[in-house]
Amino acid sequence: MKKIIVTFIxxxxxxxxxxxxxxxxxxxxxxxxxxxxKKTETVTFKVSMHCKNCVKKITENISFExxxxxxxxxxxxxxxxxxxxxxxxxxxxxxxAIEKLGYKVx
Amino acid sequence: MKRCLTVCxxxxxxxxxxxxxxxxxxxxxxxxxxxxxxxxxxxxxxxYLSKIKPMRVEVITSDGLHKMACCNVAxxxxxxxxxxxxxxxxxxxxxxxxxxxxxxxxxxxxxxxRPVMRGLAAPFGLTYMPGQWLESIQIAKGAxxxxxxxxxxTGQINMEHRKPTDExxxxxxxxxxxxxxxxxxxxxxxxxxxxxxxxxxxxxxxNFKCYDMNGDGFMDDPLVTQxxxxxxxxxNGDKVQFxxxxxxxxxxxxxxxxxxxxxxYAIGRPWGSDIHDRLLGGYLKIxxxxxxxxxxxxxxxxxxxxxxxDAAFGSATYLARQRSLFVNLLYRNQVNEQHDFTVGAxxxxxxxxxxxxxxxxxxxxxxxxxxxxxxxxxxxxxTLHAHRMFTAVxxxxxxxxxxxxxxxxxxxxxxxxxxxxQLVFRFNGGRGxxxxxxxxxxxxxxxxxKRWSGDYRSHLLEDAxxxxxxxxxxxxxxxxxxxxxxxxxxxxxxxxxxxxVDYEYLADAVCFYASNGSPAYTNxxxxxxAVEPVERFTVNITAxxxxxxxxxxxxxxxxxxxxxxxxxxLNLQYKTNLSKWIFDxxxxxxxxxxxxxxxxxxxxxxxxxxLLYAQITRRFKGIDLYVGGENLTGFTQKKVILGTPxxxxxxxxxxxxxxxxxxxxxxxxxxxxxxx
Numbered sequence: 001m002k003k004i005i006v007t008f009i010x011x012x013x014x015x016x017x018x019x020x021x022x023x024x025x026x027x028x029x030x031x032x033x034x035x036x037x038k039k040t041e042t043v044t045f046k047v048s049m050h051c052k053n054c055v056k057k058i059t060e061n062i063s064f065e066x067x068x069x070x071x072x073x074x075x076x077x078x079x080x081x082x083x084x085x086x087x088x089x090x091x092x093x094x095x096x097a098i099e100k101l102g103y104k105v106x
Numbered sequence: 107m108k109r110c111l112t113v114c115x116x117x118x119x120x121x122x123x124x125x126x127x128x129x130x131x132x133x134x135x136x137x138x139x140x141x142x143x144x145x146x147x148x149x150x151x152x153x154y155l156s157k158i159k160p161m162r163v164e165v166i167t168s169d170g171l172h173k174m175a176c177c178n179v180a181x182x183x184x185x186x187x188x189x190x191x192x193x194x195x196x197x198x199x200x201x202x203x204x205x206x207x208x209x210x211x212x213x214x215x216x217x218x219x220r221p222v223m224r225g226l227a228a229p230f231g232l233t234y235m236p237g238q239w240l241e242s243i244q245i246a247k248g249a250x251x252x253x254x255x256x257x258x259x260t261g262q263i264n265m266e267h268r269k270p271t272d273e274x275x276x277x278x279x280x281x282x283x284x285x286x287x288x289x290x291x292x293x294x295x296x297x298x299x300x301x302x303x304x305x306x307x308x309x310x311x312x313n314f315k316c317y318d319m320n321g322d323g324f325m326d327d328p329l330v331t332q333x334x335x336x337x338x339x340x341x342n343g344d345k346v347q348f349x350x351x352x353x354x355x356x357x358x359x360x361x362x363x364x365x366x367x368x369x370x371y372a373i374g375r376p377w378g379s380d381i382h383d384r385l386l387g388g389y390l391k392i393x394x395x396x397x398x399x400x401x402x403x404x405x406x407x408x409x410x411x412x413x414x415x416d417a418a419f420g421s422a423t424y425l426a427r428q429r430s431l432f433v434n435l436l437y438r439n440q441v442n443e444q445h446d447f448t449v450g451a452x453x454x455x456x457x458x459x460x461x462x463x464x465x466x467x468x469x470x471x472x473x474x475x476x477x478x479x480x481x482x483x484x485x486x487x488x489t490l491h492a493h494r495m496f497t498a499v500x501x502x503x504x505x506x507x508x509x510x511x512x513x514x515x516x517x518x519x520x521x522x523x524x525x526x527x528q529l530v531f532r533f534n535g536g537r538g539x540x541x542x543x544x545x546x547x548x549x550x551x552x553x554x555x556k557r558w559s560g561d562y563r564s565h566l567l568e569d570a571x572x573x574x575x576x577x578x579x580x581x582x583x584x585x586x587x588x589x590x591x592x593x594x595x596x597x598x599x600x601x602x603x604x605x606x607v608d609y610e611y612l613a614d615a616v617c618f619y620a621s622n623g624s625p626a627y628t629n630x631x632x633x634x635x636a637v638e639p640v641e642r643f644t645v646n647i648t649a650x651x652x653x654x655x656x657x658x659x660x661x662x663x664x665x666x667x668x669x670x671x672x673x674x675x676l677n678l679q680y681k682t683n684l685s686k687w688i689f690d691x692x693x694x695x696x697x698x699x700x701x702x703x704x705x706x707x708x709x710x711x712x713x714x715x716x717l718l719y720a721q722i723t724r725r726f727k728g729i730d731l732y733v734g735g736e737n738l739t740g741f742t743q744k745k746v747i748l749g750t751p752x753x754x755x756x757x758x759x760x761x762x763x764x765x766x767x768x769x770x771x772x773x774x775x776x777x778x779x780x781x782x
Contacts (some may be wrong), residue, residue, distance in 0.1 A: 057273055057779055063684040064727030071684065100781050102273070 040069050043091045044081045046106040047098055051075075057101055065097050066090065108127070111754040152679060152690075153186060153646060155578060155593055155634065160489075160497045160522040161250065162532050164188050166243040173690045174719060174734065177281060177289040177311055179240065179265065180232035184719065184736075185692045187632065187648030187675040188245050189263075192539075195550035195759040196746040197361040197379045199420075200229040206247065206597050207258040207628040207652035207669055211547045212540070212570070214250065214258030215388045220389055221255055225456055226428045227413055229549035230383060234355045236309035237776075238279045238291035238332055241266045247597060248574050249518040249536025252501035253436060253448055257536030258518040259570045260562075260599060268293050269500070270303035270340040273552045273780035278569035281773030285327065285766065287313035297780075300755070301342050309334040316364070319767055322747045324758070326765045328361030328379070346395040355385040362758075363751075368418035369377035377751030379553070399439040408433050419552040420751055424545070431455045432529045446489040448747040453482040455595040462545075464721040466557040467614065467754055476582055479541050479565055480508035497522040505539060510567055514539055528580040535573035542605040544618050551607065551616050552760030555752055560618035561605070569603040586638040592632060593634040601626040604656075609667070609702050614754040628666070642685075646677040647771075665700040668762055672697030673716070688723040690734075700760050706749065712762040715741045730775040740767040 014101055021051055049055060055073050069087030072081040082094055095105045152170030156163040164186065171182050180201035183189040194200040203210035215223040215231065223231030243265050250262040268277070272295040279291040289311040297303040311332040316325035338351035360366065362378025371377075389409040396402040417424045417566040436450030456479040464471040485503035490496075503516040518536030525531075544562045545551065551558065574597030581590045604626045607616040632650040639645060648672045654666035665671075674695040681688050694717040701707035721734030743763035751753030 016740065021170070053272065060777070061727065061779060063686075064725075102782050 008014065018027050027049045039087075040083050042081060044079050045093065045095060045098060047078055047080050048104040049073075049075060049078055054103070058098065059102070061101055062094070063098060065094060068094070113370045115232075125598075128461050143163055152644070153677070154589060154636065155591065156244075157530065157578075157580075158654050160499050160520045160532065161178070161246045161247075161248060161534060162593075163572075164245040165246075166245070167256040171237050171243070172723070172730070172732075173238055173677075173738070174721060175691070177237060178233045179237050179243070182237045182240075182243065184694075185642075185675065185677050186245065186632070187650050187673055187694075188247065190670065190673060190696075193761040193765060194229060194554040196324060196761050196765060197553045197758050198229070198330065198381060198549060199233070199330060199359055199361060200549050201232050203230070203232065203263075204669070205245070205263075206572075206599060206617070206630045207600060207654040207666070208260050209547070209559050211257040212538070212568075214254065214262045215265070216254055216262055218267065219254055219264065220407060221432055221454070222387075222409075222411075223457065224411075224430060225413070225543055226256075226383075226415050226426055226546050227385060227411070228543060228546050230357065230381075233332070234334065234357065234385065235265060236289075236291055236311075237309075238277075239267055239293065239307050239309065239336070241268055245597065247576075248520070249538065249572050251499070252483075252487055252503040252516060253434075253450065254455065254505050254519055255434075255452060255481070256483065256505060256514075256538055257454075257540040259540065259568075259572060260597075267307055267336075267338065268295060268307070270295055270305040271297065273297070273387075275780055276776070276778040278776040279773065281771060283313075284768075284770040285313060285317060286312070286315040286768055287777070296436050300572070302339070303342075304337065304339045307334075307336040307338070309635065313438040317766075318364075320742060320744055320746065324363055324747050325364060326534055326742075328359040330357070330359045332357045332776075342589050345394065347391075347395075348390040349393075350389060352388045353386070355383070357381075357383040357385075370422070373421075373752050377420045379417065379419045380653040381415065383413070383417075385411065385413040402438065404435075404437050406433075406435050414541070417552070421553065423462070424464075424552065425461040426546075427459040428760035438509075445489070447487065449484075449486045451482075451484050453480065456541075460545075464558075466555060466752075469557040471558045473561070473563060475563065477565060478509060480506075481541070482506045482508065501536070504685075507539075507541070507567060509541075509565070512567060514567075515522045515636055516778075528582060530576075530578045530580075532576040532578075533573075534575070535571070538570050538572065540568050544605060544607070547605075547606050550761075553758035554616060555749060555754050555756030556609075556612075557754075558613045558618065559612065559615040561620065562618040566605045566620055567603065568601065568605060570599055570601045572597060572599045574598060577666055581637070584637040584639050585641040585643075591634070593632075595630070595632040595634075597628075597630045599628045606656065606658065607706075608658050609757075610661060613704070617659065618636040619659070621657065625663055626656045628652065628654040642678075642683070643682040644679045645702070648673075648675045650674070667702050668699050668712075670697045670762075686725050688721075688725065690719070692719040693717070694719075696763075702760060704757070705760050715763055717741070717764065726780070728777050731772075732774075733770070733772040736769045736771065737764050737767060742767050 002048055055075050059073055067085040070083035098105050148207050153166050158163055174181060174184055180191050183191045183203060185279040190204040192202055194202045198728055205213045211228055215220060245263050247261045250258045274295050281289050287419055292308040295305040313330055316329055333356045336353035341348040363376035365376040366378025368380045381501045392406045394404045405692055411430045413428045415426045432454050434452040436448055438448045440446045458477045458714045462472055463476045483503045483505040487501035499520040501518040505514045516537045516539060521533040523531045542565055576595045578591050578593040584590045601621055604621040606619050607622050611617045629651050637645050642645050652671055653671045655663055656666050657663045674692045678691045696715055698711045698714045701710055701712050718738035719736050721732055723730055723732040748757040
């Protein structure tokens with residue numbers, strides 16, 4: 001029993017060591033994002049989505065478009081808000097990417 | 107054990123108190139309660155408690171199903187504390203779940219609301235359902251709706267498949283394990299026109315080599331070759347909807363000592379098992395909306411299953427065939443926002459042909475028989491919604507069991523009371539009834555050298571009452587305040603009638619007998635805590651305590667053997683922005699069980715043991731690559747095989763721990779989305 005408790009504590013200890021840099025990395029990445037935010041722009045599209053599968057399809061595809069830094073999808077408002085790097089992509093390119101998935105974009 | 111519990115609780119609280127941030131998740135899959143929220147990419151939770159369902163329902167989303175290299179549905183429960191997954195024995199590879207401290211046979215398995223994995227399919231059914239075919243799993247604890255029948259005692263597990271309407275013309279999954287196991291899945295959803303769509307599903311699973319890591323002469327896992335195919339259709343007409351489909355499974359598994367040959371087997375030669383299982387199934391669902399807003403409808407659900415099992419264990423053979431038909435006709439009417447009712451008639455008809463040849467210590471257990479079972483029911487269910495605060499679901503099913511000529515009433519009730527947004531109380535109770543399958547439910551008895559005594563042929567009507575409650579407090583903390591909660595459950599199951607499988611009454615026999623009202627009960631307490639302390643980092647902690655007791659013929663009222671008293675699970679997940687990297691870690695602490703006397707365990711109990719899992723996933727557009735490890739500490743049960751085959755001391759069914767040590771897995775998932 002002692003061995004088990006020791007193993008479990010060690011595992012959680014190892015985990016906290018893993019989690020600490022992870023959290024630190026998160027804080028750093030947040031700071032980095034903050035500094036990078038100056039270089040990014042945001043665009044919001046009205047998109048003809050109608051269900052949760054549309055949300056999934058858009059998020060699974062647009063997240064991996066070149067230059068996309070952040071993405072918010074609202075089914076209720078039927079909007080897709082994209083934060084992007086203007087040096088790598090443009091609202092026109094992003095609009096075309098959503099249209100290619102089969103949606104009307106305004 | 108107490109020290110173990112204390113340490114775990116202290117660690118849990120230290121982890122919890124270390125974080126005090128926020129989250130905002132919207133989960134689009136299966137989350138009606140958060141559809142209005144803006145959705146940040148990749149914030150779908152793996153496991154969560156449903157806020158809107160009247161019953162206490164834990165949902166494992168597709169995200170949760172990807173937390174491990176789930177080749178089949180049994181493995182997808184590894185990070186759930188509500189469900190425990192174990193082996194039925196050390197030979198066949200049959201996986202058995204436990205819910206509320208009782209065997210999975212008391213949990214009704216549903217495939218999109220149709221009862222499945224019944225009868226002969228029970229021992230291996232969980233391994234016949236590929237995890238990659240599924241979109242989500244819902245685990246409902248307690249007395250579930252009467253609409254799907256009354257066979258659920260401890261709860262229901264409903265599996266939602268990939269849909270024909272999914273805009274994914276191709277999904278491909280390949281996975282490999284360090285123990286030489288390879289599995290592959292393919293799914294293709296095609297929309298043929300505006301009304302008709304279909305999904306084709308395929309799965310293969312094979313291990314090429316078996317290992318004997320503990321050196322007991324028996325393979326740790328059987329050699330398995332499995333092929334599954336399914337085709338599902340959906341027709342969406344103006345005034346009618348049709349859903350229909352077919353599925354087929356072919357499974358071969360050889361376990362035990364290497365070199366076992368069923369045809370030339372004789373005492374002294376290698377002992378093992380050789381099981382060939384074939385299953386075919388088909389279903390049809392017809393739904394007719396009676397109003398334009400679909401608030402009233404008539405539906406017909408039919409399901410047919412044919413299964414043939416050809417099994418050999420040493421010199422014993424078990425040839426069995428099952429044909430089952432499920433029919434359910436129901437009418438639903440949502441009168442207004444307050445009142446909703448469903449009435450219907452259903453029937454389950456099972457026909458079993460069994461041929462058993464088994465001779466142990468000059469005693470024959472052989473028989474050749476046909477059994478027809480039927481369960482016909484009329485049922486009704488009424489739902490009252492009083493504002494957003496109160497929901498009551500009251501159901502009653504009147505069942506006629508044709509073979510035994512018995513009539514039974516099964517009342518069920520669920521109350522959800524939400525005095526304010528952050529606090530939900532649930533109360534649930536009802537009666538469950540099912541016909542026992544003595545051999546299929548207890549497939550491990552084939553892997554013993556003991557003779558069988560008593561009612562191992564009869565399909566006793568098991569009868570139990572379950573009642574329980576749940577309180578969930580939404581904490582409004584962390585990066586996702588809506589989905590941070592602390593939940594407490596208590597459930598009690600009490601059997602009026604249960605088939606007892608007693609390994610302890612006689613030294614040379616496994617005894618089957620009815621409990622006939624003698625005490626057989628289980629109390630389960632569970633606490634769940636979920637939080638997203640910082641954005642995209644989720645923490646789930648669960649602790650469960652089980653008090654399961656049964657009155658046996660000789661020792662009297664004892665703790666149910668091989669039932670862990672305690673289980674704790676810690677699940678951590680971190681996703682980078684846009685979910686391009688996902689890190690998963692699961693730690694489980696499994697408590698000790700009462701061991702059978704003949705196992706000669708120190709203190710009469712099995713030891714508690716930890717299980718650790720980790721996985722890293724890298725996501726690209728349409729492709730996920732992952733590598734992971736299972737049982738990272740490499741803990742295994744050392745003494746799995748007791749005695750020598752064909753002697754009364756032989757027993758390979760006393761499995762309480764992992765049979766396999768550390769395993770590394772790696773795989774890829776490819777998804778092609780429909781585009782213009």
